[in-house]
Each structure stands twice: as structure tokens, then as C-alpha cells.
Amino acid sequence: MLESLYKRKKTSRFDVLFYIVTGIFIILGLRLFAMQVLEGGYYQSKAEGNRLRMVPMTAARGIMYDRNGQILVGSRPAYTISIMPTGKPLDEQELDKLAELIHKKPEEIQKKVNDHKHGYEPIRIATDISMDVVTNVEEHRHELPGVSIDVEPLRFYPYETMASQLFGYVGEVSEEELDEIKDKDPSSPINSGTILGRAGLEKLYDAVLRGTDGGKQLEVDATGRPVAEVDRKNTIPGSNIHLTIDVSIQKAAEEAVDKQLNQLQAQGTPATGAAVVALDPNTGAVLAMVSAPEFNPNWFARGITTKQWEQLNNDKAHPFENKVIAGEYPPGSPFKIVTGAAALDLKKVTPDEMIFDSGKHWLIDKRNAEGEALGWLNFNRALAKSDNVYFYELGNRLGIENIDTYARYFGLGEKTGINLVGEAAGNVASPEYKKKVFDQEWYLGETFDAAIGQSFHLVTPLQMAVLLSQVANGGIRYEPYVVSRVDHADGTPAEIFGPKKLGVLPIPKNVMDLIREGLRDVTSEGGTAGEVFKGFPIAVAGKTGTAENAHGRDHGWFVAYAPYDNPRIVVVAIVEQGGFGAGSAGPIVRDILAAYFNVPQRDVSKQDNTTNTSKTGQGGFARLQSNDTTPTRR
The missing domain is CATH 3.40.710.10 (DD-peptidase/beta-lactamase superfamily)
Structure with missing residues (x-):
């Protein structure tokens, strides 16, 4: 009798253990199914993100011509320096070294990195750098993992200040602007690093001049250093506009x-x-x-x-x-x-x-x-x-x-x-x-x-x-x-x-x-x-x-x-x-x-500004009272 009771208790414990183990395997199987089948695309892209980086390529903006076909505003190639984000804080020694080479303050570079919110896109930290700086950075590339040098089109105003309020100016889209743009239109072609018109004709005709940015897909190692180019999407230059200006x-x-x-x-x-x-x-x-x-x-x-x-901004003569x-x-x-x-x-x-x-x-x-x-x-x-x-x-x-x-x-x-x-x-x-x-x-x-x-x-x-x-x-x-x-x-x-x-x-x-x-x-x-x-x-x-x-x-x-x-x-x-x-x-x-x-x-x-042929009536003094006797000014 006692022996029979003991066998039943043993069998009952085994059954419980069996059910527990079976339940665990079922849960693991379901989770594995969900990860591999239902959420497979998400985890695949995340894994690819750890290995592949999409590097944006800025499209050349359209040219502004004068009435005779002379270039008033165009673009020229320029070297830029970017950092490939790895998800880890920047090494202080590497940061100081990079700052020294490109003649910037470390805190300026750090701020750009901290403000970056958009995944693993490269962070542009210097634009239009000189050949001397390019050479120095290249010589120390082994000390600067994740740092890349690219050639991009830079907006160029060959006549410097000429007609600046008319032409306007451009600037890189900010992180806050990009958030607003993507909230309104997730499919917008504007990405981190896109150059936008900010004033004048550059802003008024931005959609025409901007063109379509491209990109190249790079394979990177654990440090973020590019290893090979996997794919490329070519840029489409912006359209040109012709002005009546001579x-x-x-x-x-x-x-x-x-x-x-x-x-x-x-x-x-x-x-x-x-x-x-x-x-x-x-x-x-x-x-x-x-x-x-x-x-x-x-x-x-x-x-x-x-x-x-x-x-x-502080000029009282209002240059803008x-x-x-x-x-x-x-x-x-x-x-x-x-x-x-x-x-x-x-x-x-x-x-x-x-x-x-x-x-x-x-x-x-x-x-x-x-x-x-x-x-x-x-x-x-x-x-x-x-x-x-x-x-x-x-x-x-x-x-x-x-x-x-x-x-x-x-x-x-x-x-x-x-x-x-x-x-x-x-x-x-x-x-x-x-x-x-x-x-x-x-x-x-x-x-x-x-x-x-x-x-x-x-x-x-x-x-x-x-x-x-x-x-x-x-x-x-x-x-x-x-x-x-x-x-x-x-x-x-x-x-x-x-x-x-x-x-x-x-x-x-x-x-x-x-x-x-x-x-x-x-x-x-x-x-x-x-x-x-x-x-x-x-x-x-x-x-x-x-x-x-x-x-x-x-x-x-x-x-x-x-x-x-x-x-x-x-x-x-x-x-x-x-x-x-x-x-x-x-x-x-x-x-x-x-x-x-x-x-x-x-x-x-x-020319003497104080003497003229006649001083009679080059204007007048606006008075509110009809009995004013002040002489009008020339």
C-alpha cells in the first residue's frame, strides 16, 4: 500500500516537471517563431544597421545665370569631414586629436555629435577644409576610427557680397527642422545633411534648385571604419534658373x-x-x-x-x-x-x-x-x-x-x-x-x-x-x-x-x-x-x-x-x-x-556734396501743424 502511494507521488512530480519543461520549450519556440518570422525583418535591418551604413551624398544645387549666360551662383567641389556614429561615446583622446587637426574646439565637435538624433547617418563636422588639413587627417587616419573625408558640392558665390540679399544664402538642415519635416512627411527626400535655401532666391526657388540627394551604402567594421562600398544611389542635380540681372x-x-x-x-x-x-x-x-x-x-x-x-546680426545698418x-x-x-x-x-x-x-x-x-x-x-x-x-x-x-x-x-x-x-x-x-x-x-x-x-x-x-x-x-x-x-x-x-x-x-x-x-x-x-x-x-x-x-x-x-x-x-x-x-x-x-x-x-x-546747382527744394520737412514756420530742407 505504501509502495503504491510512493509510486503515484513520484509519477505526479515527474508529470509536473514534464509539463514545466514542455511549457518552457513551447514559450521559447513561440518567441523564436515571432523573432524569426513575425519580426524577422526588424531584426534583420537592425543587424544590417550594425554592419552597413547609408552615407548621404549631397546633390549639386542648380546654377543661377545672368541674362547673358554668366554664372552668378553655382557650386564647386569641397572636402568635408564627417564622423560615423557607433552608438558609443567619443573617445576623449580621439576627440582632442581630431579637434587639433581640423582647428576646432573639442566641445564644438562634441556638441554636433550630441545633437545628432538620426541613427547611423554620418555627422558632418567640417566643411570646405583645406588640402593641408586633408593631408593631416589622412596621415592620422589610423588614430581616428569612424572619421571620413568626402568631396561634396559646396554652394559658391563667385562675386562674394554681390547682390547677396537678392541671391540669399543656404544652410544645412538642423535636427529640429528635420524632425518637423519628417513628422509632416515621412517620405520627404530631405535628410540629415541636406542643404536648404534660407533667404532670397535660394529660398524662394529651393524646390527647383535643390535637386535630389543620393547616397552610398558602406560596410563598416566594429569601430565604424568603412570597409567596402556595397551599393550606391546617384544624386540628381538641381535645375537652373536664369535671371534678368546683367x-x-x-x-x-x-x-x-x-x-x-x-x-x-x-x-x-x-x-x-x-x-x-x-x-x-x-x-x-x-x-x-x-x-x-x-x-x-x-x-x-x-x-x-x-x-x-x-x-x-548686430549691424545696425541691417545687411540682411x-x-x-x-x-x-x-x-x-x-x-x-x-x-x-x-x-x-x-x-x-x-x-x-x-x-x-x-x-x-x-x-x-x-x-x-x-x-x-x-x-x-x-x-x-x-x-x-x-x-x-x-x-x-x-x-x-x-x-x-x-x-x-x-x-x-x-x-x-x-x-x-x-x-x-x-x-x-x-x-x-x-x-x-x-x-x-x-x-x-x-x-x-x-x-x-x-x-x-x-x-x-x-x-x-x-x-x-x-x-x-x-x-x-x-x-x-x-x-x-x-x-x-x-x-x-x-x-x-x-x-x-x-x-x-x-x-x-x-x-x-x-x-x-x-x-x-x-x-x-x-x-x-x-x-x-x-x-x-x-x-x-x-x-x-x-x-x-x-x-x-x-x-x-x-x-x-x-x-x-x-x-x-x-x-x-x-x-x-x-x-x-x-x-x-x-x-x-x-x-x-x-x-x-x-x-x-x-x-x-x-x-x-x-564731387563736393555740400554744393549743388540749386538748393531750392529737394524735399521737405513733414509738419503736422499748419502754422509751422520751419524752412523745408533741400
Whole structure:
């Protein structure tokens, strides 16, 4: 009996053990099945990831050409240094050695490694390194496992700072940006190391210029050192774009601005910056665009340093701003084109009517600069001499509503429509604007100021160029444009852009002929720019201007087109805090026209900014009260 009971207990223990062992094998079998069959792909890729690395290859960005096929922005081969991540912390000795060889601080390299979040993709730590550095790194390669040297296309701006705000700049996608991009579109072709357009045309046409990155699959050893290339996906270069810019005119404009700013500063004039634009008045094509000061976009392509970034970011002259499209300034005396056209068209004055300038207006004590008095004036002489008192009277006869209406006929107070980011709309002075912004009533003295381009008027240099183009071409307003063609990858045209007509001035030809004659006489002997264009072999129509600046010295304007009888180019220049327009902006415009027409350039070192043919009315001082007796400034 006892023996039978013992056998049953033994059998029961064996059965329990058997079931336990069997259960364990079943669990292990199921887990093995799951790992090999259900999750096999995941573990296979993880194993491959420990052995294979996909190294991105950056595609060359598309080229920007000028109107004659000259390269304005391109790419060139450059050496880069990358670290292949292994999932382990960097060895301090290796880190210090690498930092010494590439002339960087160890903490800079460590930060790049720490910030890297995207798997086993190489971490680019140095761009555009010299051949000496390449040689040194190669000599110590055995001490630097996981470090690789590659040749990649580097964005290159051969003319350095030229048109930098227009062209823009590029930069490597950041880890934060990449996370956002992948969250929105997991299939996005943008990867770690992709170069993106950051500003200007580089940003606006980034999708066209960027191309498609490729990559090569490398087999690596345990230290991350590449052993062999397994596979490769070739890059697809970006498409090219063609601009309306003429590089010869652009260079002449850049040189004229630099020369004149240096000259003015040497004379003690602040002249903090300038903006210049040249247009074809018959199409709206932009021939040149300068905004000074500029910056060097090559700094960003190579990887801008903290010192360089602080230098640009702290510059009070705003080198990143494209002042041609975003700078808003009182138009000063060039606005007399609008006032004159309105008064003649509405029969508020006749061309031959004589208006007496006693040095101040008879109704409100607003004066010419420095107390000048020019006596009896007809329209042509008043415009050529830029007489303020005469145009105060035109403003008195017109009223602010008519001035507002005709300013909008010329396109002021709205964007020109150029396909660039950051264009400002400017402003047209009106009682409604003053009431809305300041909750104040309008004074007659402000109408006087508005008539000579002051008060609440604000324009961009590009708006002034479009205005003058309408005067030059007979009244057609074209939308300005700077990109003429976008190519397919094979170089054939994908898009072609040309003249776009926005409207026609509702002003008779005989009125505009009177305006044009007055502008021609501005640059003739006795005009406010007669000395600037003395001996110039091409007949030029232009207008000087000096705009009151609440933050310092007056801004200097000069606007012109040539030839007078068959206009082919419009040039507008403004010099910030440059003083009188004839002396500050006039020489810039003359040099650009000289380059365009192949005329010997003027020696602006002999130009005296303090003396001009006439000091009568190059602008005005915006006053809110009608009883202001302060003389207007030239």
C-alpha cells in the first residue's frame, strides 16, 4: 500500500516537471517563431544597421545665370569631414586629436555629435577644409576610427557680397527642422545633411534648385571604419534658373555704391547705407539690384561662425534687409512728378502760368531751403529747379484727395508684384491714414508737405523705379521681375517669364511730355543735377531729392532714365543719411549709366556734396501743424 502511494507521488512530480519543461520549450519556440518570422525583418535591418551604413551624398544645387549666360551662383567641389556614429561615446583622446587637426574646439565637435538624433547617418563636422588639413587627417587616419573625408558640392558665390540679399544664402538642415519635416512627411527626400535655401532666391526657388540627394551604402567594421562600398544611389542635380540681372551693370552698380559711400564717409557724411535698382522700362526686367551694406553668403555655405553671425546680426545698418524692396522712405522731390502731373491734368495750372516764389508760400509760412527765393517760375523751370514754394501752391490748388488719387495711379501705396519675399507696400498720405493711426485731423500744411513728397508718404526704391518707368515708356505699368526662366533637369525650359502689363496711366500724353521735358532740364545746365551730368554724351532725364529722416541726416535720392528720347534703362538710387540727392545719389546713377552706355566714368572724389546747382527744394520737412514756420530742407 505504501509502495503504491510512493509510486503515484513520484509519477505526479515527474508529470509536473514534464509539463514545466514542455511549457518552457513551447514559450521559447513561440518567441523564436515571432523573432524569426513575425519580426524577422526588424531584426534583420537592425543587424544590417550594425554592419552597413547609408552615407548621404549631397546633390549639386542648380546654377543661377545672368541674362547673358554668366554664372552668378553655382557650386564647386569641397572636402568635408564627417564622423560615423557607433552608438558609443567619443573617445576623449580621439576627440582632442581630431579637434587639433581640423582647428576646432573639442566641445564644438562634441556638441554636433550630441545633437545628432538620426541613427547611423554620418555627422558632418567640417566643411570646405583645406588640402593641408586633408593631408593631416589622412596621415592620422589610423588614430581616428569612424572619421571620413568626402568631396561634396559646396554652394559658391563667385562675386562674394554681390547682390547677396537678392541671391540669399543656404544652410544645412538642423535636427529640429528635420524632425518637423519628417513628422509632416515621412517620405520627404530631405535628410540629415541636406542643404536648404534660407533667404532670397535660394529660398524662394529651393524646390527647383535643390535637386535630389543620393547616397552610398558602406560596410563598416566594429569601430565604424568603412570597409567596402556595397551599393550606391546617384544624386540628381538641381535645375537652373536664369535671371534678368546683367552682371556687368550689377558690378558697375556695386562699385559705384562702394565708391560713393566711402567718399561721403571720408567727408564726414554718415551715409549708413544705400539702395539701387535698374530696370528696363519697356519690360519691367530688373537689370541690377544693390542693397548696401551687404553680406557674404559664402560664410553660410561653409558654415558661419559665431563671430561672423554676431557681426551681421548686430549691424545696425541691417545687411540682411533688401532695401530695394523692403526699405520704406519718404519720396522727397521725385514725388513732384506726381503732383505736377495731377495739377496739369486737372487744369489747376497751365504750363506757362507764372507763379511767384518769394522764398515762402503766401498762405502758410513754408519756405525753400536756406531762404532761397527764385521769383517768377513756370512749370518747367519749377520742376528743373525743384522749387518747393511752387509745388506748395500746386498742393494748395489740388487738395490732398487729388494728390492721393494720382499717387495711386502711379502704383504708390501698393506692392509692385515682384516675385520676391519681403516686399513692402509703402504708404500714400491721406486724412484717413492720419485719423486711423494718430486719431488726429488733417491740416493744410500737411497737404503742402505731401505735395513735395513728405508728410506720411513712404515708398520703396523699386516703387520709384516703376513710377519713373511709366514716365519713360509712355504710361505703361509693368510688373517688375527678376527670374526670366526656370529649366527642367535636362536644361530645357520649364517656365518662361516675360513682361506683364498691369495698367496704363490715365494721364494724357501732352501732360506727360511736359513732365519729361522738365526732367530732362533737371540734368541740363542750370538744373539741380546739371553739374553731375555736365559733359555726359547721352541725354538723361532725372530728378534729385532729399527726404527728411527722423533718425538722422536727410536721405538723398536720384532717379533717372536714358536716353531721354528713347528710354532703355531706369536707375533709382537712395543714399541713407547722404544729404542732398544731387551730391550723394547723383554720382551713383551717373556711373551706372556710364557703364551701361560705355561712357568714361566721373571722378566722384572731386564731387563736393555740400554744393549743388540749386538748393531750392529737394524735399521737405513733414509738419503736422499748419502754422509751422520751419524752412523745408533741400
